[in-house]
Amino acid sequence: MRNITIDNITDAVVAAIGQNGDITPRQREIMTALVRHLHGFCKDVNLTTDEFMGACDFLARAGAVCSDKRQEFILLADILGVEVLVDMISNPTPNGETTGTVLGPFFRENAPVLPQGASIVQKHFDNEESVFVEGYVRDKDGNAIPGAVLDVWEDAPNGLYENHDPDQPDYNLRGRLETDDTGYYAYRALRPVPYPIPSDWTAGEMISFMGHHTMRPGHIHVVINKDGFRPLISQLYDGSSDYLDNDSVFAVKEELIGEFQPAGDALDTDLKVRFDFVLTAADTAMAAE
Ligand code: BEZ
Ligand code: FE
Secondary structure, eight states, rough: OSSOOOTTTHHHHHHHHHTSSSSOHHHHHHHHHHHHHHHHHHTTTTOHHHHHHHHHHHHHHHHHBBTTTTTTHHHHHHTTHHHHHHHOOOOOTTTOOOOOOOOOOOOOOOOBOTTTTTTOOSOOOOTTTTEEEEEEOTTTTTTTOOEEEEEOOOOTTTOOOGGOTOOOOOSTTTTEEEETTSSEEEEEEEHHHHHOOOOSSHHHHHHHHHHHHOOOOOOOEEEEEEEEEEEEEEEEEETTTTTTTSSTOOOOOGGGGEOOOEETTTTSSEEEEEEOOOOOOOSOOOOTT
């Protein structure tokens, strides 16, 4: 097409898809929708050249800060609710399995392997509240899943994850625990507190541009792995935390909220919380299949 206009540009680009090379139906589907939505967005907001150049500069700066320790694009996707949306699309829970939510940027491989009931706390804080966390991991039919590995991590009472705080010991508030023959797990932790997501770079610029805030409600991250089941990437939220209704990354789900209650005399912690997980069998159909 040699006479491109504002009215035919979208169809012209869509018609070019696959013209000069074999592409799969999925590539065609993705590229067609991308072009149509992107063009629609530019027209909807009457995007100006200055705004377009500003966006290109913004993306270049976001890319420049990425390293093996920092993934700015995931953070930007979180602020726009995209990571959690993709998780919900990719990991349906058709049989009442526990829902997933965002992984976030603070996960570390190789957390210490701990025995049942052990504490993940290596450093104490004046304002801390200790909590005994326990529950069962089961399949959709209620059968125990022994040998499932829970990888857990959380922020300290100062709102910082260990790898962003030089004053915390390596792997503080992180651990890996295995379920016993009955599917039971237990560990001791600290009540997680609300904290701001990293906002020192382009993520902060986007949050300001949106007129939103940076805070997340208190939560403990968990990834559960067991052969024969899909890995579950999720979070346990403190039911009395601030920001449950206005999480900066839109990752809260009602069913992931736990009640942190007084522990009573039988335990050596201030609080206790019970949370059971139901894993999705590996052969469960994916949404895109
Ligand atoms: C987190 O919960 O660790 C997190 C999730 C998304 C963005 C930033 C932090
Ligand atoms: Fe977190």
